[in-house]
Amino acid sequence: MERNKKLDELPDWMLEKTVYEPVKGRDGFLAGSMLRFMKLFRHFHMEGDSSVTYARAGMRLLLCLGVIVMLALSHNLFYSACVAAGFLLYLSFQRIEVIKRVISSSFSASLFTLLVMLPAYFAYGSDAFITITIKVFLSVGSLALLTGITPWNKITASLRMIRIPNVVIFILDMTIHYILLLGNIAFEMLEALKVRSIGRNRNKKGSFSGILGTVFLKATEMSEETRQAMECRLFNGNYERRKETLRFESFIPSVFLLIYIVLLLYLR
Amino acid sequence: MHIPENYLSPITCGVMTAAMAPVWVHSVKKVAKELPKEKIALIGVGAAFSFVGMMFNVPLPGGTTGHATGGMLIAAVLGPEAACLAMSAALLLQALLFGDGGILSFGANCFNMAFVLPYFGYFIYQLILKLLAKKREATSSQKVIASGIGAYAAINAAALCAAIEFGVQPYLFKDAAGQALYCPYGLDVAIPSMMIGHLTLFGIAEVVFTTAILAYILKTAPGAVKNETADDAGKKKGITAISILLAALIVLVPLGLLAEGTAWGEWGTDEIAEIETNGVALGYTPAGMENGFSMEALIPDYAINGLPDIAGYIVSAIIGVAVMVILFRLAGAAFNGKKQKA
Numbered sequence: 013m014e015r016n017k018k019l020d021e022l023p024d025w026m027l028e029k030t031v032y033e034p035v036k037g038r039d040g041f042l043a044g045s046m047l048r049f050m051k052l053f054r055h056f057h058m059e060g061d062s063s064v065t066y067a068r069a070g071m072r073l074l075l076c077l078g079v080i081v082m083l084a085l086s087h088n089l090f091y092s093a094c095v096a097a098g099f100l101l102y103l104s105f106q107r108i109e110v111i112k113r114v115i116s117s118s119f120s121a122s123l124f125t126l127l128v129m130l131p132a133y134f135a136y137g138s139d140a141f142i143t144i145t146i147k148v149f150l151s152v153g154s155l156a157l158l159t160g161i162t163p164w165n166k167i168t169a170s171l172r173m174i175r176i177p178n179v180v181i182f183i184l185d186m187t188i189h190y191i192l193l194l195g196n197i198a199f200e201m202l203e204a205l206k207v208r209s210i211g212r213n214r215n216k217k218g219s220f221s222g223i224l225g226t227v228f229l230k231a232t233e234m235s236e237e238t239r240q241a242m243e244c245r246l247f248n249g250n251y252e253r254r255k256e257t258l259r260f261e262s263f264i265p266s267v268f269l270l271i272y273i274v275l276l277l278y279l280r
Numbered sequence: 281m282h283i284p285e286n287y288l289s290p291i292t293c294g295v296m297t298a299a300m301a302p303v304w305v306h307s308v309k310k311v312a313k314e315l316p317k318e319k320i321a322l323i324g325v326g327a328a329f330s331f332v333g334m335m336f337n338v339p340l341p342g343g344t345t346g347h348a349t350g351g352m353l354i355a356a357v358l359g360p361e362a363a364c365l366a367m368s369a370a371l372l373l374q375a376l377l378f379g380d381g382g383i384l385s386f387g388a389n390c391f392n393m394a395f396v397l398p399y400f401g402y403f404i405y406q407l408i409l410k411l412l413a414k415k416r417e418a419t420s421s422q423k424v425i426a427s428g429i430g431a432y433a434a435i436n437a438a439a440l441c442a443a444i445e446f447g448v449q450p451y452l453f454k455d456a457a458g459q460a461l462y463c464p465y466g467l468d469v470a471i472p473s474m475m476i477g478h479l480t481l482f483g484i485a486e487v488v489f490t491t492a493i494l495a496y497i498l499k500t501a502p503g504a505v506k507n508e509t510a511d512d513a514g515k516k517k518g519i520t521a522i523s524i525l526l527a528a529l530i531v532l533v534p535l536g537l538l539a540e541g542t543a544w545g546e547w548g549t550d551e552i553a554e555i556e557t558n559g560v561a562l563g564y565t566p567a568g569m570e571n572g573f574s575m576e577a578l579i580p581d582y583a584i585n586g587l588p589d590i591a592g593y594i595v596s597a598i599i600g601v602a603v604m605v606i607l608f609r610l611a612g613a614a615f616n617g618k619k620q621k622a
Contacts, residue, residue: 045335045336048335048336049335052335052377055377055378077383080285080382080383080384081290081384083285083286084285084286084289084290084293084384085290087455087461090591090595093595093596093599094595096599097595097598097599097602098598100598100599100602100603100606101598101601101602103602103606104601104602104605104606104609108609108610108612108613111606111609111610112610112613115606115610117378117379118379121284121379124284125284125287129464132460132464132465135469136459136460136464137459138459138460138464139459140459140460140461140462140463140464144286144287144462144463147285147286148284148285148286151284151285151286151382151383151384152284152285152379152382155375155376155379155383156379158376159376159377179308182324183323183324183327183365183369184324184369184372184373185324186321186323186324186325186327186328187324187325187327187328187331187369187370187373188328188373189324189328190324190325190327190328190329191328191331191332191373193328194325194328194329194332195332195335198332198335198336220336220338220492221492221493221495221496222496224332224333224336224489224492224493224496225492225493225496225497225500226496227329227332228329228357228493228497229497229500229501231325231326231328231329232322232325234325235321235322235324235325235326236321238321238325239321242321
């Protein structure tokens with residue numbers, strides 16, 4: 013009886029039903045950064061066709077660079093149209109993920125160019141907004157197509173074939189691997205922070221330095237571990253040149269490169 | 281600040297890449313000499329770090345966010361040579377992965393962001409450290425202040441270089457009709473439009489990025505930051521050599537471009553005349569507008585080469601068919617995606 017009485021005497025504030033609705037937090041910084049990481053991972057996780065030979069990957073790279081250089085050299089819109097025809101036709105046969113990625117990156121790049129170049133038309137009557145926009149679309153598009161359909165390791169291996177120094181290839185290879193590793197660490201920390209922080213607080217923005225600082229320290233630690241692992245496996249950063257049997261299909265990209273070179277010279 | 285493809289002429293890109301070559305060689309040699317084994321792995325990881333850092337939205341005062349390059353931070357922690365190589369690798373991957381910056385303009389982008397930014401930033405950083413510390417060992421807060429000022433100066437120096445590269449294009453590269461072939465904006469437009477953004481938003485983003493992370497690293501793991509006191513004498517010599525190289529390159533590269541321009545077509549006087557006429561022509565743009573939209577003006581060689589009309593039709597037919605196929609496939613994928621969700 014005594015006990016019940018005591019229970020009845022609970023203070024009013026305890027008996028009130030708690031209604032807790034956190035103030036809507038501003039996590040633009042967190043969400044924005046996380047979104048960019050997601051996009052980054054998607055770029056990396058999209059596997060190219062692994063059956064591509066090393067020679068063909070190298071030829072593709074050569075074709076891509078050649079087209080970009082020739083587009084810049086040519087002042088003829090008809091030439092750009094010819095490149096566009098080949099590029100779009102090839103693109104239309106690709107997997108839908110590749111098409112999406114190529115179109116989204118080249119479209120946003122050319123839209124930006126159009127916006128930057130348009131005032132020049134009104135100011136000086138310059139045609140740059142047509143020519144440069146088209147060229148940017150094709151250049152960015154062909155690079156995106158190359159990386160979309162060719163696996164990364166084949167592209168770096170093909171760089172070795174055109175006698176790029178070992179150090180450069182090693183750095184590039186390391187970078188590609190560690191972007192994913194470090195990106196994952198950063199992403200996990202952002203996610204943990206997002207899950208734990210409720211409502212509006214100042215710590216969210218302050219955590220930015222902590223996250224990237226930790227990522228940096230992890231990076232130095234990992235590079236030391238990599239060095240040790242390399243030493244253990246007797247790898248000094250030198251890549252052997254791969255030998256593979258030559259196949260006709262490896263040279264298809266070079267045929268297109270030749271056609272575009274002839275066309276450029278003809279249209280001059 | 282990433283210069284895209286076709287904004288700069290191929291000649292400019294060639295000159296900038298040539299200017300960058302000795303810097304790359306110097307950086308590789310210096311890094312290989314100073315810290316042979318672990319440094320190379322560290323550069324790859326440093327490049328990955330700067331790439332990941334560029335992904336972050338840096339929170340700025342006033343609730344907005346911006347992006348930073350991180351070049352000054354890596355220069356302060358690992359030295360400018362390592363920063364140069366790391367930034368170059370990050371820029372190459374950005375061009376390949378996201379179309380941020382072109383492949384042709386890679387040399388120019390590296391000149392601005394992998395050479396001017398880390399080297400100039402590091403020079404300012406060292407200068408201020410020397411002024412603040414006065415022969416004593418610099419404290420953490422002094423390092424943070426010096427890196428902040430260095431970052432602000434460096435990003436603006438890099439932006440100014442980019443603006444000059446853009447700005448010289450219309451004076452040097454024109455077609456027969458006097459129209460700019462590449463970036464059509466002169467120095468009078470390019471410099472203010474580049475600098476306003478970098479003196480304010482991007483400059484502050486770089487300062488916040490550099491100081492916040494450096495302060496964190498100095499607090500948690502001070503050993504990770506490159507120690508300047510150990511090889512002070514060697515550094516001093518290095519810095520003067522670098523500052524002379526930097527000054528020479530900054531002056532010589534635009535001059536080299538101008539020299540290239542006059543040799544190109546020897547239309548030095550015509551050029552000025554045309555610029556003047558363009559200036560006057562601003563009053564009656566309609567005439568320019570009429571010419572602007574005629575497609576024949578864009579394809580001057582079309583008739584001269586005597587290409588049969590059918591070539592044009594075939595090319596446009598291929599483009600049309602390919603665009604239709606791509607659009608239908610994209611639409612089909614979007615429709616299927618919705619269906620699956622439902």
